[in-house]
Amino acid sequence: xxxxxxxxxxxxxxxxxxxxxxxxxxxxxxxxxxxxxxxxxxxxxxxxxxxxxxxxxxxxxxxxxxxxxxxxxxxxxxxxxxxxxxxxxxxxxxxxxxxxxxxxxxxxxxxxxxxxxxxxxxxxxxxxxxxxxxxxxxxxxxxxxxxxxxxxxxxxxxxxxxxxxxxxxxxxxxxxxxxxxxxxxxxxxxxxxxxxxxxxxxxxxxxxxxxxxxxxxxxxxxxxxxxxxxxxxxxxxxxxxxxxxxxxxxxxxxxxxxxxxxxxxxxxxxxxxxxxxxxxxxxxxxxxxxxxxxxxxxxxxxxxxxxxxxxxxxxxxxxxxxxxxxxxxxxxxxxxxxxxxxxxxxxxxxxxxxxxxxxxxxxxxxxxxxxxxxxxxxxxxxxxxxxxxxxxxxxxxxxxxx
Amino acid sequence: xxxxxxxxxxxxxxxxxxxxxxxxxxxxxxxxxxxxxxxxxxxxxxxxxxxxxxxxxxxxxxxxxxxxxxxxxxxxxxxxxxxxxxxxxxxxxxxxxxxxxxxxxxxxxxxxxxxxxxxxxxxxxxxxxxxxxxxxxxxxxxxxxxxxxxxxxxxxxxxxxxxxxxxxxxxxxxxxxxxxxxxxxxxxxxxxxxxxxxxxxxxxxxxxxxxxxxxxxxxxxxxxxxxxxxxxxxxxxxxxxxxxxxxxxxxxxxxxxxxxxxxxxx
Numbered sequence: 001x002x003x004x005x006x007x008x009x010x011x012x013x014x015x016x017x018x019x020x021x022x023x024x025x026x027x028x029x030x031x032x033x034x035x036x037x038x039x040x041x042x043x044x045x046x047x048x049x050x051x052x053x054x055x056x057x058x059x060x061x062x063x064x065x066x067x068x069x070x071x072x073x074x075x076x077x078x079x080x081x082x083x084x085x086x087x088x089x090x091x092x093x094x095x096x097x098x099x100x101x102x103x104x105x106x107x108x109x110x111x112x113x114x115x116x117x118x119x120x121x122x123x124x125x126x127x128x129x130x131x132x133x134x135x136x137x138x139x140x141x142x143x144x145x146x147x148x149x150x151x152x153x154x155x156x157x158x159x160x161x162x163x164x165x166x167x168x169x170x171x172x173x174x175x176x177x178x179x180x181x182x183x184x185x186x187x188x189x190x191x192x193x194x195x196x197x198x199x200x201x202x203x204x205x206x207x208x209x210x211x212x213x214x215x216x217x218x219x220x221x222x223x224x225x226x227x228x229x230x231x232x233x234x235x236x237x238x239x240x241x242x243x244x245x246x247x248x249x250x251x252x253x254x255x256x257x258x259x260x261x262x263x264x265x266x267x268x269x270x271x272x273x274x275x276x277x278x279x280x281x282x283x284x285x286x287x288x289x290x291x292x293x294x295x296x297x298x299x300x301x302x303x304x305x306x307x308x309x310x311x312x313x314x315x316x317x318x319x320x321x322x323x324x325x326x327x328x329x330x331x332x333x334x335x336x337x338x339x340x341x342x343x344x345x346x347x348x349x350x351x352x353x354x355x356x357x358x359x360x361x362x363x364x365x366x367x368x369x370x371x372x373x374x375x376x377x378x379x380x381x382x383x384x385x386x387x388x389x390x391x392x393x394x395x396x397x398x399x400x401x402x
Numbered sequence: 403x404x405x406x407x408x409x410x411x412x413x414x415x416x417x418x419x420x421x422x423x424x425x426x427x428x429x430x431x432x433x434x435x436x437x438x439x440x441x442x443x444x445x446x447x448x449x450x451x452x453x454x455x456x457x458x459x460x461x462x463x464x465x466x467x468x469x470x471x472x473x474x475x476x477x478x479x480x481x482x483x484x485x486x487x488x489x490x491x492x493x494x495x496x497x498x499x500x501x502x503x504x505x506x507x508x509x510x511x512x513x514x515x516x517x518x519x520x521x522x523x524x525x526x527x528x529x530x531x532x533x534x535x536x537x538x539x540x541x542x543x544x545x546x547x548x549x550x551x552x553x554x555x556x557x558x559x560x561x562x563x564x565x566x567x568x569x570x571x572x573x574x575x576x577x578x579x580x581x582x583x584x585x586x587x588x589x590x591x592x593x594x595x596x597x598x599x600x601x602x603x604x605x606x607x608x609x610x611x612x613x614x615x616x617x618x619x620x621x622x623x624x625x626x627x628x629x630x631x632x633x634x635x636x637x638x639x640x641x642x643x644x645x646x647x648x649x650x651x652x653x654x655x656x657x658x659x660x661x662x663x664x665x666x667x668x
Binding site: 024030 | 456457458459460461463464467468471474479480503504505506507508509529530531532534535552553554555556557558559562566577
């Protein structure tokens, strides 16, 4: 491999990626690709996106050192990149503002989106309110139950939330339903895809919109004394992870570690660790690793975290795993919840359960590397939406006295 | 020329359009689905579209989604699709497989083409694979002389019409409406426009599907298309019946009506 790995343009990342969709969507995807290729180098677009990042999202997000937490990570130095402090509470807003601006630019008046944990749905509903777009969010019925607070947030923001009752009633089925809507309404509607997966241009475009995480973090780490030994992020579809990795891809000394949801354990059939337990195939428009049976039927995934409960992963992660530039570690529900508890109690920061998987990875890595190591973890979202679920896990709800 | 081309020539000589009928394999069970396909042939289907179920059917509406989910729950396998192809061939119609891409990919594209062809299949329709993404598949199908059938939609650009017409063998599958499979009250003028555009781009045979359910629709489309494709209405007929026998009877009745429709159009 020669040259820079940063900002790989797609449609293919090695053998992964591409565009495997019904013909009905090809014209819209071509239009979107073309519009994005022009917008990304057009000063009025990039300046407006920068302004929104600054004045609406609240960027740059800060980096916080967490020494009390780090004592449990082999005494390593641990920093958190605080995407949880963004408006709407996660990294999702970075991507959504870009895609919503692009929607206006191509003259469409309606946006649709899928959501798992609800973070992408909330961010999309927010951007739609800001930019006066009609907004419909597809969300698996099981997820509407475990993330009821986010359903209410989306509705308060003026979006219509459609619970998806087919299949496994989770993120994957929400994506299927959003694709069906798009096929029927492509003339008026843009699909604001939530993660760095799906057909081209989404993997590259979403990565570019999330890249600001690593661009800021890299400069912040240099200002703090040097590049970290490793960058960790949780991986469901993988948008916060790819955004956290991109600016570090050419820094050979920086290990990049994506933490996948191992649910009850990768040795069981209840997990969502696609790169650990899956193999290559085509799902939701691109070639990547997927959890599937011998005949190519997608397997149900499981994770305590709705945002990671997805049997696919973005194609650039499959490629980075294949070429050995990034590592992907499975983290169980129990490990993630222990890290959730630890960060809450040692630092007064409630992470999203998704993010807690990356924190668990940091604990493991710190114990492996010891006190000389510097570890950067992307704190992709805040845990407010997870309070009820976490309280139930720890038997803290009234009437649940242990 | 391919088996499908020969069949279209014969149908055209009769002064009518072809009737193309879809059912998923394994709904409500494998045996009933195969018997229903044979009944469709007896009632006048010229081409049977055989659908191996897939877990994530993004181009299908609720009726077919539920049917294939039930088939998968009951453990339908790709081998059952090849059995259905053999049964349809023996019944005397042209068997065409309509499959989402990942099950084909996991079977192995060369092996999939060979197995469809050896079971007696004439071609494969790929709803989520376009010619530009499907070069490997086209090579595999050509190697065993299997027809490759791609789709066009109202949103298809002129350039893509050419691409699709060029890569398709047997026929081009035109969807007159934007949207997933399902019945519609009106089929509309868009169908005629899409058919004309893809013909202009070089397609020899064009069949129209998505939204077709009645004898009147069939007659209307038969005026300007080489074939009329019906799916959801048949799946519904099979699914709403209280037992397999009456389901098969309902499918037979529906296909008889549609077969009359394709003979009334011209």
